[in-house]
Amino acid sequence: MIYSGAGPLLRHTYCYVEPNTFGNNQWERVAWFGLVSHPGRTWGCHVMLECGAVYRNVPLHKLAHEQVTNSWNPSDAQTWDCYGHNFSMVEYPFLEAVPMVAKLRNKNEVTGRYMFTAIPMLDGFSLEPEQSKEFYFIKLDNGRFTAQPTNHVLVQDKSFVTTVEWPKLQRQTGTWSVD
Numbered sequence: 001m002i003y004s005g006a007g008p009l010l011r012h013t014y015c016y017v018e019p020n021t022f023g024n025n026q027w028e029r030v031a032w033f034g035l036v037s038h039p040g041r042t043w044g045c046h047v048m049l050e051c052g053a054v055y056r057n058v059p060l061h062k063l064a065h066e067q068v069t070n071s072w073n074p075s076d077a078q079t080w081d082c083y084g085h086n087f088s089m090v091e092y093p094f095l096e097a098v099p100m101v102a103k104l105r106n107k108n109e110v111t112g113r114y115m116f117t118a119i120p121m122l123d124g125f126s127l128e129p130e131q132s133k134e135f136y137f138i139k140l141d142n143g144r145f146t147a148q149p150t151n152h153v154l155v156q157d158k159s160f161v162t163t164v165e166w167p168k169l170q171r172q173t174g175t176w177s178v179d
């Protein structure tokens with residue numbers, strides 16, 4: 001399934017929002033059901049609270065799938081700000097819940113499992129082959145979430161992957177067409 005724009009997540013995810021996000025002083029259990037992209041900002045997560053209220057644009061670093069004590073910064077939750085308003089979402093069945101290693105902006109490596117992919121479109125970065133990226137959203141073993149570009153992620157599929165090490169790959173610089 002593919003969604004465009006600020007469409008729904010492929011599945012809703014029950015999780016928590018950090019204290020002091022809504023003016024509250026404790027963790028709030030929520031259902032994360034949507035995502036939005038604004039240029040120069042973090043991914044915005046749409047959540048529904050247990051009382052039925054909907055809160056929009058919660059930054060990804062404020063969400064956790066467990067009530068954790070570790071601090072999590074915007075740069076831990078994602079390496080790059082969003083490029084534009086338009087994106088597509090896809091869940092690659094081949095990667096469903098597969099273990100992954102993600103390299104954060106600070107170069108720390110964390111482990112988790114694949115959730116879905118957001119693909120920015122129709123902006124200056126995405127239209128340039130060297131800058132075009134897809135972002136894997138990963139449910140981390142440390143209780144948090146992260147959205148990392150594919151060059152910051154290693155898949156640990158034991159049925160195919162023979163070694164888990166960071167390759168040195170050349171960026172794509174060209175485009176191709178039939179005519």
